[in-house]
Amino acid sequence: MTRSFSFKLNNSELLFIRLFVLLTFRSSVWSQLENAGQKDGTCRKPYVDILVSPLVEKNGTSELLLFWNVETVVPDGWIVLKRGTTLIFKSPINGTSGSVETNHFYDSPDVYSFKKQYLGYNVEYIQNVTGAVLATSSMETNPTWMTDEATLLGDLRIDNIFIPGTHDSGAYTGVLADSEKRIEKYVIAQDEPVLNQLIFGIRSLDLRVSYYSVRNHDYDQLYINHGVRGVRPLREVVEQIKEFLEKTREILILDFHQFPIGFSNFRILHLKPHETLIDYLLQELGPFIAPPQLTWNARLQDFWNLNKTLILAYNNRKMLSKYSHILWPPVHQKWGNAQELSKLKEYMRNVFANPPIGPWSAQAELTATGRKIITDKLRGLRQMAASINTQVTEWFQSDWGAKCHIVTCDFFRSTGIVKTAISWNLRRATGDSCDL
Template sequence: MLPLFLLLVVSDGYASEVSAVQPLILTVSSLSRDTVSSVVPVDREVQIHVSEEFDRIALYDSNPQGQNREPIYVVGAEHDFIETNVSLGNPDFPQGWALNSQSDVAGVHVPGEHCLPVWVAGFRNKEIVYTDCLKIHPTWMQDSKLFIGNLDVRSLFIPGTHNSGCYKRGEKLSLRDTIGRYILTQDQSVWNQLVYGIRYLDFRIGYYPTKENSSITDDHESRFWINHDLIKVRPFAPVLGQIKKFLERTTNEVVIMDLHRFPIGFNMREERHAAFVSFLERELKDLAIPFTSSQLTLDKIWTTPGRLIISYGENSIAQTKDWLWPPIKQLWGNKATMEELEDFMSKIVSNDSLQNPDKGLWAAMAQLTPGPLELLFNPKGSLREMAHKVNPNLMRWCQRSHWWRKLRIVPTDFFLETDIVNLAINANVLKSHQDTRYDTD
């Protein structure tokens, strides 16, 4: 269900910010830290963003309303941003949305947003006056169907992740993971990303031949890996399985899979591209949305069996199949400071030519870029640290009306440190109401 404040804003016809009335917002820190009591680093610690005055603020592990619950964290409300020591951990997703849920058998996957066991409450005069929770949004497109169906897929504000398959290897953050300071960009599996509400996935694919005289065919799944540039991270096939399972479990969610680059094993080897496309065709063609340069609204997509846009980073290959989309343009600033990044993002928003649907799909890459000196001489630097600088600012930037109206795909690192999914849900409803699909003002 859409927030009441959003319906009121829509009926009034315009809004300058999409989340200005949310007094408390919960996010999850990108940082990890060592502790004295454990050799395993702690990560995913909850953050609280405060935009109204309260006497105190508390965290709970369940809904505190109407029950005598003991808080798990209490703090005074004199700050507008609070970093707690309460870890989200790895909570089970409710209502049938766990990856290996038993409800697969029964087919029970309850649509709508659902709370995780982290709640925040704001107090005035010893009374709770506001509550909210960390949520999953597995069916936000379906939930907003009546509002956003008229939007062209090229005009949507789409929450995404950068290097979506570069996340930690196990349930807990390991020392091996922390050593890869400039490799990991996420802390959630691709399944989790989709259930939280991410709808754009960004991959770099490597091809790794097996030993000579092997009986494994060129298009066997074992040859294709997710890379972070030249670094081999994880097999692609299990991640593909998570995407397929999500699309099979939902009915109206549209996902964009950007096979953006092929840094290892594909250069000047068209036969390997052909093998990879053969693998994709075998696994995904039935779910793929055929490419069209014409207007393609969500309503139109929902009348077809397709739910997945597959963008292929080599245009000459994409043109050989009608179910492959051309490369998505990623707009990189390669900036080292927040001031430079904000200026770069502002120029993207001000570029009216990007609002033309004929430009196709494009993504504004909201990441700082480590330079050679950063890599060599800052032993404590990491992509986590960089995301920690960017993410709270990105939330604030995207709330500006001329930003959320004009941005399209916004991929983030450690996306739970932003409120990007809620921003996208609200922004798309407002876009639909204001009919800004082809806005160039």
């Protein structure tokens, strides 16, 4: 004989059961995330970011990309883009790291502020069935990230901080990408003017200066070059640097490593191009230049105590001796001369197996050779950056981020290098691989 039972639950009891199931499931999700961190000893938070593609549309806008790097993929995990609080894009997450195009486009404001600025977009990593937000990030500027965290970062040495930088910093575009012809598209390496680079958080600039005069101290003939191609007067870049230094107390490295044209004195014996460049820098930026006697072992707080926040790193031994009161020893650039992602990664893997001592930069960009420029096989620096920059972000969120000093990129806004550097510096300051 079979007995049947029936009973009804009131609304309060039904609500209690639903909440219990929801909280139990959510607890399970968080447990998975925490256990993943404990297992590999990192306990790092899931990372999401909004990137800007280096590929530019004819109307001058660039597509927004969503990037994620998580240790554990939760069931029914999604990455979403919001404009303010309005959901405008959603995509499932199927792996621990990756990126996705959104078909939404970013039109840069004409002017950015010297205070941290929210730019209207948010990204979230969510667990769809529960609605749990596992990670979130905003598109924003970082004009004062060093001084914002001065209490934590002040005791870090300048050679032991992760410094986000740009490669060929002065080779930025002032025109639409579709006007970059065969040569130009292998010259332009950045989308943002130098001032904007600094406002977004870049703290090391790679400046390649040429001199196009037969007279000394002809400052208007100092130009920023990319290779043998002149891009713009150095004065334009120095004015932007000066404005940033006047408005903030951020510590900035100017890396003068290459001098493509006009600095070989064997042709015109009376010409002194190095002295011309250095005298110009001293004239325009002198009040900000930190004395090299601080050395690369100086703490960030030491620069702030002196109110001198500019490092002039200069790759010329004779000038280092002559101008020892203002010029710092050069940054050792680790450059792979690679034309494809796998070769660059192999080169970087070897570098990080035995990182250099002292100031050095990981040049995290592909290089176009003469033949490949002529044949246009690589399709320009924008396409080259688009093919590697999300992977570069992932590399430096790994333990490479614990070992690097300066990291330079092309089209830096298609990387997460600034936020990645800030996260690693907070870890270094606390001596812990866990996130705060």
